[in-house]
Amino acid sequence: MISLRIKRADRLVAISVLGTLVVVWLILVGFDALLQFGKQLGKLDKNGFTATQAAAYILLTVPRRLYEYFGNAALIGGLLGLGGLASSGELTALRAAGMSKLRIAVSVTGVVALLTLGVVILGETLAPVGDQRAQAMMVRYKSSNLGLTTDSGLWAKDGLSIINAKNARLLTGNTLGAGVQLDDVRVVHLTDDGQVSSFDHARLAEHDGVKWTLKDVRSTTLDATGVHSSTVPVKPWDTKLDARVLEQSVVQVDNLSMHDLRQNMAYMEANGQNPGSFAVAFWGRALYPLTVLVLVLSAMPFAFGALRSGGMGKRIFIGMLFAIGWYFFQKAVVSFGTVYGVHPLVANLAPTVLLAVGATLYFRRHG
Numbered sequence: 001m002i003s004l005r006i007k008r009a010d011r012l013v014a015i016s017v018l019g020t021l022v023v024v025w026l027i028l029v030g031f032d033a034l035l036q037f038g039k040q041l042g043k044l045d046k047n048g049f050t051a052t053q054a055a056a057y058i059l060l061t062v063p064r065r066l067y068e069y070f071g072n073a074a075l076i077g078g079l080l081g082l083g084g085l086a087s088s089g090e091l092t093a094l095r096a097a098g099m100s101k102l103r104i105a106v107s108v109t110g111v112v113a114l115l116t117l118g119v120v121i122l123g124e125t126l127a128p129v130g131d132q133r134a135q136a137m138m139v140r141y142k143s144s145n146l147g148l149t150t151d152s153g154l155w156a157k158d159g160l161s162i163i164n165a166k167n168a169r170l171l172t173g174n175t176l177g178a179g180v181q182l183d184d185v186r187v188v189h190l191t192d193d194g195q196v197s198s199f200d201h202a203r204l205a206e207h208d209g210v211k212w213t214l215k216d217v218r219s220t221t222l223d224a225t226g227v228h229s230s231t232v233p234v235k236p237w238d239t240k241l242d243a244r245v246l247e248q249s250v251v252q253v254d255n256l257s258m259h260d261l262r263q264n265m266a267y268m269e270a271n272g273q274n275p276g277s278f279a280v281a282f283w284g285r286a287l288y289p290l291t292v293l294v295l296v297l298s299a300m301p302f303a304f305g306a307l308r309s310g311g312m313g314k315r316i317f318i319g320m321l322f323a324i325g326w327y328f329f330q331k332a333v334v335s336f337g338t339v340y341g342v343h344p345l346v347a348n349l350a351p352t353v354l355l356a357v358g359a360t361l362y363f364r365r366h367g
Contacts, residue, residue, distance in 0.1 A: 009094055013107040016085050021077025021115070028069040033058050053137070060134035064255055067123035071292045074112045075299045076319035082108065082303035091303075102363040105300035112296045116289050123285070128257040154182065154246075158239050162188045165205070168246055169253070169264070180207045180246045183267065185214065187239075196222060205237060207246075212237035253281045261285065279344040280334060287345075291352050295326060298359040301366070326355070 040054035082104070085091040094104060156163040166184035187200040203216035214235040221228045256264070261282040265275040302318050330351045337347025 009097070009099055010107045010110070012090065012094075013081070013085070013104060014111045017078050017081030017108050017111050018115075020080040020084065021073055021112070024077045024080065025066070025069060025073035028073055029062065029065045032065055032069065033062060036061070057134050057137055060130040060137070063122055063126040063130045064128075067119055067127045070115070070119045071295060072320075072323045074115070074292055074296050075323050078108045078112065078296050079299060079303050079319045082300065086303065101301070101304055101366060105297055105363070108300055109293055109297045113289075113293055116292050120289055123288070124257045124259070128255060128260060131255045153184075156241055158241055160190045160192070161239070162190070163239070163241065167264070167267075179209050180243050181205070187237075198222065200235075202235070207241075207243040209243075212239055212241065212243070253277045254284070256281065258282060258285050276338070280338060280348070283344040283348040284334070287348050287352065291330075294352050294356045294359070295323075298355045301359075301362050304366075326351075 037054060037058045040057060041051065043049050044051060044054070082091060085094070091104070095101070154163070154165040154168050164186045165182035167182070169181050169183075182205040183203075185200075185202040185205045187202075188196060189198040189200075191197050199220045199222075200214065201218045201220075202214040205212060205214050207213075214237045216231075216233060217235045218229060218231045219235075253261070256278075261278050264278045265282060268275045268278065299319065299322055302322070330348075333351045334344075334347045336342075337344070337350070
């Protein structure tokens, strides 16, 4: 039975791991942000885009990058923190004092758990809001006729027509190329003198990579004889709305908050559609804390034994190798589950359970 009472040894482990974790985290996020900033600098002078605006765009995406890189930072930081204790002989002293490997690993995981709580809050608040504002900023500079707001969705001017859509998302499984789907679309057609001539309200609009199509459309026409309405299931949409700009501006499913993902899932289910990628992303985020903690706990065995004679470079290499291998393994399992109709909860949870079983077997044998 492992005592969870905080001891002086726990504080020693916590300080060592916390310091290396934060440094690794900032390096990973900073390096990624710097690369993306350089990429944005290549777009300067296009539609008035400046270096200041490029920097603002990157800053808005920093919360999301912090969320994305925390798992890898926790794994590598934990290995480096214990590695530092091993190099100084303190890890050996803790073992000699009767502290088991599992107890030391739990100390590391406890520090990570506290940080994970803050990261989850960040990922559900500042990260999605920042990403939405960043994408809205890019839309304004890519097209003067398009605008995105977090409250009223997409707005666009198409000749004498004004377009509003509640939400925009990328189409998945499209054989003709990348596509976009707009929800709750309203199109107001104006005359040359600015008067409303007709109005279209569609449940959704789809661009399949070639053309736009409105679905479940109610069309209303205003003329001298009155107001006339008609409903059609499908209607071709002749618009100059740039689907490529929309594709680049839509916030990726994985970057949405759980609340937004749940809303999209409910909307698609209510309209007889498969929530697909939204359900996968939702359960991935719901299980994020558990996944991070199990990943860190499972990596701790690398900090014992052979690592005591290894250097910092070896610890970084093993941590990166483990993180990369885990990333591809998890993606493969989730993709396999999606193809064969496995529930997203099971597909996301299975790799974590396997990792937890492996860690349990190790600590039972070597704890």
